[in-house]
Amino acid sequence: MPELRASLARAIGGLSRISGRGGGTTLPGRAMLVLDPSALERLGGQLTDGSVLVSATNGKTTTAAMLSRMVEESGQRVLANRAGSNMPWGIVTTLLDDREALGLFEVDEAWLPEVAGSLRPRLIVLGNLFRDQLDRYGETESIASSWARLVEGLGKGTVLAANADDPLIASVAADSPGRVLFFGIEDEGVALDKPPHAADARRCRRCGGRLVFDRSYLGHLGEYHCPACGLARPAPDLVATEVELHGAEGVSATLTLGATEFRLDLPLPGVYNLYNALAAIAGAVALGIDVEEARLALESLPPVFGRAEPIHLAEGEARIFLVKNPVGANEVLRSLDQEEGPLDLWLALNDRIADGRDVSWIWDADYETLAGKTRSVVCSGSRAAEMALRLKYAGVNSESIRVDREIGRSMVTALGAATGTLYALPTYTALLELKDYLAEHRDLEPFWEGPGQ
Amino acid sequence: MTERVRLLTLYPDELNIYADRGNLLFLRKRCEWRGIEFEAKEAGPGETFSPEEADLIYIGGGQDRDQEAVGADLLETKGEAVTTFVEMGKPLLAVCGGFQLLGRTWSSGDGEARDGLGVFDVTTERGTGERLIGAVAVETNLLDERLLVAGFENHAGRTRLDAGATPFGTVIAGYGNNGEDGTEGVLRRNSIGTYLHGPLLPKNPRLADLLLALALSPTDPNPPGLARLEDSLEMAAHQEALDAALRNRRNRNRRSRVQTS
Ligand SMILES: [Zn+2]
Numbered sequence: 001m002p003e004l005r006a007s008l009a010r011a012i013g014g015l016s017r018i019s020g021r022g023g024g025t026t027l028p029g030r031a032m033l034v035l036d037p038s039a040l041e042r043l044g045g046q047l048t049d050g051s052v053l054v055s056a057t058n059g060k061t062t063t064a065a066m067l068s069r070m071v072e073e074s075g076q077r078v079l080a081n082r083a084g085s086n087m088p089w090g091i092v093t094t095l096l097d098d099r100e101a102l103g104l105f106e107v108d109e110a111w112l113p114e115v116a117g118s119l120r121p122r123l124i125v126l127g128n129l130f131r132d133q134l135d136r137y138g139e140t141e142s143i144a145s146s147w148a149r150l151v152e153g154l155g156k157g158t159v160l161a162a163n164a165d166d167p168l169i170a171s172v173a174a175d176s177p178g179r180v181l182f183f184g185i186e187d188e189g190v191a192l193d194k195p196p197h198a199a200d201a202r203r204c205r206r207c208g209g210r211l212v213f214d215r216s217y218l219g220h221l222g223e224y225h226c227p228a229c230g231l232a233r234p235a236p237d238l239v240a241t242e243v244e245l246h247g248a249e250g251v252s253a254t255l256t257l258g259a260t261e262f263r264l265d266l267p268l269p270g271v272y273n274l275y276n277a278l279a280a281i282a283g284a285v286a287l288g289i290d291v292e293e294a295r296l297a298l299e300s301l302p303p304v305f306g307r308a309e310p311i312h313l314a315e316g317e318a319r320i321f322l323v324k325n326p327v328g329a330n331e332v333l334r335s336l337d338q339e340e341g342p343l344d345l346w347l348a349l350n351d352r353i354a355d356g357r358d359v360s361w362i363w364d365a366d367y368e369t370l371a372g373k374t375r376s377v378v379c380s381g382s383r384a385a386e387m388a389l390r391l392k393y394a395g396v397n398s399e400s401i402r403v404d405r406e407i408g409r410s411m412v413t414a415l416g417a418a419t420g421t422l423y424a425l426p427t428y429t430a431l432l433e434l435k436d437y438l439a440e441h442r443d444l445e446p447f448w449e450g451p452g453q
Numbered sequence: 454m455t456e457r458v459r460l461l462t463l464y465p466d467e468l469n470i471y472a473d474r475g476n477l478l479f480l481r482k483r484c485e486w487r488g489i490e491f492e493a494k495e496a497g498p499g500e501t502f503s504p505e506e507a508d509l510i511y512i513g514g515g516q517d518r519d520q521e522a523v524g525a526d527l528l529e530t531k532g533e534a535v536t537t538f539v540e541m542g543k544p545l546l547a548v549c550g551g552f553q554l555l556g557r558t559w560s561s562g563d564g565e566a567r568d569g570l571g572v573f574d575v576t577t578e579r580g581t582g583e584r585l586i587g588a589v590a591v592e593t594n595l596l597d598e599r600l601l602v603a604g605f606e607n608h609a610g611r612t613r614l615d616a617g618a619t620p621f622g623t624v625i626a627g628y629g630n631n632g633e634d635g636t637e638g639v640l641r642r643n644s645i646g647t648y649l650h651g652p653l654l655p656k657n658p659r660l661a662d663l664l665l666a667l668a669l670s671p672t673d674p675n676p677p678g679l680a681r682l683e684d685s686l687e688m689a690a691h692q693e694a695l696d697a698a699l700r701n702r703r704n705r706n707r708r709s710r711v712q713t714s
Binding site: 351363 | 466470471472474475478479482516517518519522584586587588605607650651652655656686687689690692693694697
C-alpha cells in the first residue's frame with residue numbers, strides 16, 4: 001500500500017508539472033501527506049544514512065548548500081530538498097524520489113519542531129533567529145520557545161551545531177541532552193560600534209534581564225552576558241578570528257578548532273556568510289568530515305543565484321543580493337559600503353506572502369549608508385514607491401531615483417543607466433520574478449539553482 | 454523666532470517592533486526640510502519627564518516580554534506627565550502596544566488583565582481567535598479634514614471603545630480594533646491611539662503634517678499651515694499602501710463567497 005500511495009502522489013506531481021500549473025516541487029508531498037499523515041516519519045526512516053536539518057532566519061539555503069557540498073566531496077551521497085521546499089510537504093516530495101542517501105534538508109524556522117520530531121535527525125544546525133516577517137512568524141521569542149521545547153525532547157543521538165553568538169540559539173542549545181558544537185566569532189576589528197536598530201534579543205531568555213553586548217558583529221549576534229543572572233555566551237568550539245572583509249568579493253578569517261588552525265578564504269561576502277561557513281564547518285565536523293576537506297569544499301563553492309553571484313548580460317554586469325529582513329539588508333549594505341562609489345543600484349520590494357505582506361522592515365534597515373554614494377537608483381516591485389521613499393528619507397538624492405514596478409523592464413533600465421557593476425537587491429519573490437525574466441529573455445537558467453530563503 | 458518641535462519617544466529601546474523608527478525619521482526630515490528645528494528626546498524605564506518639555510509624544514509597540522517590562526514603569530514614573538500632556542491638548546501618537554498600554558486595561562502574553570494608564574477610554578482583551586493581520590485602510594476626520602489613512606496591523610488584542618469614546622477612524626479595509634465593530638483606534642483631545650503601523654506616518658504624509666502642526670500650536674483650533682513639500686513619492690507610497698489594503702479586502706470577499714457557496 002505505501003508504494004501505491006507514493007506512486008499516486010508522484011503522478012499528481014507529474015500532472016501538475018505537465019499542466020503547467022506549477023507546484024510540482026511540493027504538490028506530490030502535499031498529496032502524500034493527505035494519503036498518509038505519517039509519510040515524513042515513514043519515508044525519512046528509510047534514508048540509508050539518516051538526516052541532517054539546517055534552520056535559521058538568514059542563510060539557511062547557503063549553509064545547507066555549503067554543508068551539502070562538503071558531504072558530497074567526502075564521498076557520501078546527499079539528498080537535498082530544493083530551495084523553496086523547506087516545509088514538510090517539500091521534504092516529503094524530495095523523499096518520494098530517493099532514500100538511498102544522507103537527507104540534508106533546510107527547514108523553515110516555524111516547521112523545524114515538527115520536521116525534527118518526525119525525522120529524528122543525526123544533526124541539527126541552528127544558525128540564527130532574527131526578526132523576520134512578523135506577519136507570518138510572529139515574534140522571534142515564540143520561535144525560540146518552540147525550538148527550546150524541541151531541543152529538550154531530542155534523543156542523546158542528535159548532535160547540534162549551534163551559534164554561540166546568538167543568545168537565543170545558545171540558550172536553546174544549552175539544554176540539549178546530546179553533544180553541542182558551538183561556533184562563533186571573536187574579533188574586535190569587525191565589531192560594530194553599537195548594536196544596530198534592528199537588533200532583537202536584547203533580553204536574557206533565562207531571566208528577562210537586559211543583556212550586555214561587549215561586541216556586536218551582526219544584529220544581535222556577538223559576545224554578550226547577562227549581568228542579572230550571570231548567563232554567559234558559551235565558549236565556541238569553532239572560532240573565527242582575524243576577519244578580513246573584501247567588499248562584495250568575499251571574506252577571509254583564521255579558524256580554530258581545538259589544536260587545528262587554518263585560514264579560510266570564502267568566495268562569498270560579509271560577516272553573515274562567515275557565520276554560514278562556520279555553521280557548515282561545525283556541521284561537517286559533527287558528521288566526522290575532515291576540517292581540511294570542508295575548507296577546500298567551501299573555497300571552491302559554486303555560486304548560488306541571488307547570493308552575490310555576478311551575472312553577465314549584454315547590457316552590463318550585475319551582482320544580485322537577496323534581501324528579506326533588516327538584519328540581512330544591513331549586512332548587504334555593509335558589503336556595498338566597502339565598494340568604491342558611486343554605486344548603481346536596483347532595489348525591488350514585493351509584498352507577497354513569501355516576502356512578508358508587511359514591508360515596515362525596510363524602515364528598520366540602515367539604508368542611510370547609501371546617502372551620497374549612489375549614481376543611479378531604480379526601485380521596482382509591488383511596493384516600489386515605498387522603497388524609493390525609504391531611500392529619500394535615508395538621504396539618497398531623490399532626483400536620482402526612478403520608480404518602475406515592472407521587475408524585468410526596470411532591470412533593463414537599471415543596467416542601461418549603470419556605468420559600473422549594477423548591485424541588485426530584490427526581495428524573495430522579486431528574485432524569483434527576475435530569475436524567470438532573465439531565463440526567458442537571456443537564456444541563463446541552466447546555470448542557476450533556485451533561490452531559497 | 455525659529456519654530457521648534459520637541460519630540461519625546463517613550464521606551465524607544467523596548468517598544469520598536471514594527472519599525473517605529475520610520476515614524477520618527479519621517480517627522481524629523483519633514484521638519485528639517487521646512488527649517489523647523491527638531492529635537493528628539495527619549496524616556497526609557499525609570500526616567501521621568503515634564504509635560505512642558507515636549508511638543509509631541511510617540512510610543513510604539515513591542516514584543517510581549519517588552520510590553521510587560523514597561524507596563525508598570527509607565528504608570529509609576531510617567532503616568533501623571535503623559536495624562537497632563539494629553540489633557541493640555543498636545544498631540545501624542547500611540548501605536549499598537551503603546552495604544553494598548555494607554556487604555557484602561559490591557560492583557561499580558563498569558564492573558565492576565567493589567568492596568569493601563571487610562572488616558573484612552575478603551576479596554577483590550579487577548580483575542581481567542583487568530584491574530585488580526587493585514588493591510589488596513591481607515592477613513593478619519595482630523596481638524597475638520599477628511600483623511601484616508603493606510604497602514605498594516607498585526608495584533609492578538611481585541612480593543613473595545615467605552616460608550617462615548619471616539620474612534621480614530623472607520624475601517625474601510627482590514628480589521629481595526631476588534632474585527633467586528635468597524636472602529637479603528639481612538640481619539641482623545643489631539644492624541645491618537647491606533648493599531649496602524651507599517652510604519653504609519655511615511656505612508657500618510659498628511660497625517661504626519663497635521664501632527665506637526667498640532668505640535669507647533671496645540672491650542673489653536675486652526676493651526677497655521679506648514680510649508681508645502683514636494684510629496685510625489687510620498688503620495689505614490691500612500692497610494693500603494695491603500696491599494697494593498699483594498700486588494701486585501703477584495704481577496705477576503707472572494708474567499709468568503711467561496712466558503713458560503
Ligand atoms: Zn539573565
